[in-house]
Amino acid sequence: MTSIIDSKRFVFVISGLLGAVFFMIFFGIRVLDVTYTDWLVIPSIQDRYANYIGWEAYRNSDWFFPPGLHDGLTYPFPLSVAYSDALPVFALFFKAISFILPADFQYFGWVCLIWYILQGGFGGLIVKRISGYTWFSIICSLFFTLSVFMAYRMLNHSGLAAHFLLLATMYMCITKDDNRRSVLKNCIIWSILMVVSIGASIYMSIMIFGMMCFYFLDDVFEHKKIVRVLIELCVPMVFMVIAMFLFGFFSSNADNSTFLGVFNANLNQPFNPNAVYAEIGSPYADFSRIIPPLPLIPAEVGFVTESRQSEGNSYPGLGMLIFFLLAIIIFIYDFKKYKSKLSDKKILRRTIFVIIVFFAYYFYALGPTFTFSDKYLISYYR
Numbered sequence: 410m411t412s413i414i415d416s417k418r419f420v421f422v423i424s425g426l427l428g429a430v431f432f433m434i435f436f437g438i439r440v441l442d443v444t445y446t447d448w449l450v451i452p453s454i455q456d457r458y459a460n461y462i463g464w465e466a467y468r469n470s471d472w473f474f475p476p477g478l479h480d481g482l483t484y485p486f487p488l489s490v491a492y493s494d495a496l497p498v499f500a501l502f503f504k505a506i507s508f509i510l511p512a513d514f515q516y517f518g519w520v521c522l523i524w525y526i527l528q529g530g531f532g533g534l535i536v537k538r539i540s541g542y543t544w545f546s547i548i549c550s551l552f553f554t555l556s557v558f559m560a561y562r563m564l565n566h567s568g569l570a571a572h573f574l575l576l577a578t579m580y581m582c583i584t585k586d587d588n589r590r591s592v593l594k595n596c597i598i599w600s601i602l603m604v605v606s607i608g609a610s611i612y613m614s615i616m617i618f619g620m621m622c623f624y625f626l627d628d629v630f631e632h633k634k635i636v637r638v639l640i641e642l643c644v645p646m647v648f649m650v651i652a653m654f655l656f657g658f659f660s661s662n663a664d665n666s667t668f669l670g671v672f673n674a675n676l677n678q679p680f681n682p683n684a685v686y687a688e689i690g691s692p693y694a695d696f697s698r699i700i701p702p703l704p705l706i707p708a709e710v711g712f713v714t715e716s717r718q719s720e721g722n723s724y725p726g727l728g729m730l731i732f733f734l735l736a737i738i739i740f741i742y743d744f745k746k747y748k749s750k751l752s753d754k755k756i757l758r759r760t761i762f763v764i765i766v767f768f769a770y771y772f773y774a775l776g777p778t779f780t781f782s783d784k785y786l787i788s789y790y791r
Contacts, residue, residue, distance in 0.1 A: 420537045421530040424550035428529025431554045432522050436563070440518035444511050448518075456494070456565040461515060463493020468504050468514075476501055477657035489657030491611070494568050496520060497656040498608020521563050527573035529554045535580055538587075552729070557696055558722050561684075568610030575613070578602060578620045585624065592641055599645035604652045611658075614649065616770060621645065623762045630758055674721025674774040676781040677703050680730060685719035696724045704783040721774060 413419055439445055449461035466481025467490040473479065477497050478487040491497045499516050507514075532553030537546035553576065562570040581598065590598070599621055606613040625638045653659060675681070682697035683705055695702045705716035725733075740747060751757045778788040 415543055417534055417537060420533045420543055420546050420550075423547050424533025425526040425530035427547065427550060428525040428527075428532075428554040429522060431529075431551070432525040435560065436518075436521065441522060443515060443519070444513045445518075446513050446515050449515055457517075460494045460496075460517065460567065463490060463495035464500055464503075464515070466493070467495060467500055468507050473657075475655050475657045475660055476504075477655055478660055487657070487660065489660065491656050491658060494566055494610070496568055496609060498605060498652075501608075501656070517567050520567055521570065524563070524567070524571050524573060525554055528556075528559065528576065531573050531576035531580055535576060535583065538580070538583055557724060557726055561722060566610070569612060571606070571609040571613055574602060574606050574609065574617060578617050582620065582624055585627075592637055595641045596644040599641070600648040603645045603649040607649055607652045607656065611653075618646075618649075619766055619770065623766055627759060627762060631755065671717050672720040673718065673776060673778060673780070674723065675705050675718050676775065676779065676786075677705075678718070678721045678723045680724065681705070682724045683716075684722070685714045685716050696722075697727060699727055706780050706783055706785070718780075 433441075440448055446461065449457055451458060463482070467479040470479035470481035473487050477489050477491060477500075479490055480487050482488060482493070489497070490500045496517070499520060503510065503514070503516055529550045533546045533550035536549040537543065540546060540549075553572075556572065559570050559572050562572075581602075602617055603614060603621075606617050622642070625642045628638050628641075629635060680700070681703040682695045682700050683702035684695045685705065705718045708714060708717045751760065776789065779786040
């Protein structure tokens with residue numbers, strides 16, 4: 410019994426169940442009724458409404474090739490179902506069996522439940538790998554399932570709420586030395602991650618792809634087997650391209666360049682609880698009752714929110730900010746110990762890789778127009 414409790418599977422299952430419990434407490438059980446669609450067709454929540462309309466239009470249109478295309482919204486020109494954020498990996502499957510489904514059918518509730526189960530499961534596994542303690546890991550998994558911006562995304566963009574994909578990728582990275590994976594295993598796992606992420610949101614794919622590249626770059630430095638690394642890197646990329654083709658990414662014309670520098674992140678958002686909606690009479694509230702909201706770049710008059718920078722929400726909560734400050738204090742206090750660890754070339758190399766990945770994606774999220782509060786700082790676009 411002790412061996413079962415101490416196993417990774419036990420941590421994953423119990424942490425996942427806690428994630429499911431939180432989901433049902435926070436979002437309710439009724440959203441799991443596949444025939445209940447009222448919660449999706451609220452015009453004031455435009456993105457969620459668009460996701461559902463995208464699924465219905467795709468479901469009721471004729472088949473095209475690639476199968477991810479439909480003309481239900483853009484007749485006579487075909488459009489990828491992915492561009493309505495209808496979770497193409499699920500939309501394609503359910504359209505194929507649409508003839509046995511009820512007239513009113515939605516899969517978004519169950520997808521969100523699965524996201525929370527996997528979020529808790531992988532969160533628990535990561536802590537288990539680092540700490541080694543079972544029950545501590547299960548308790549800490551709640552920090553992942555209670556994520557403010559995951560819940561925020563879940564209400565509007567189910568694909569962008571698939572944060573478990575990032576946790577799974579991180580788990581792949583921190584366990585790579587435990588038992589070196591074979592070429593076949595690496596190809597299978599990374600291919601699954603890339604295909605599922607493309608089927609959820611291409612933004613997730615971009616982040617996972619970057620971490621995957623550094624994962625294999627580390628292998629180049631460590632084992633000097635370039636041919637093996639190229640195989641392990643190219644196979645997931647091939648499956649990613651195939652998935653993108655099947656979902657219709659290459660057969661649709663889309664230009665989002667007009668939104669560059671509009672929906673970007675603000676430099677103050679890691680400590681800014683501004684939920685954007687709070688000042689316009691929306692039922693939403695800011696993310697903190699203690700820290701006052703800070704200003705963001707205002708949206709144009711008539712836009713549905715006070716700022717378009719809601720896309721950059723990254724406020725982790727006051728508790729996590731306190732933990733972060735404590736971590737800095739501990740790091741300074743034990744600096745000599747950490748400095749001695751960095752004398753190991755492998756640890757130093759991986760630390761540098763993590764720093765590069767973090768800042769690369771952080772600056773990507775901030776750009777191409779960098780802002781702080783309601784001030785424009787610099788732009789490298791146009």
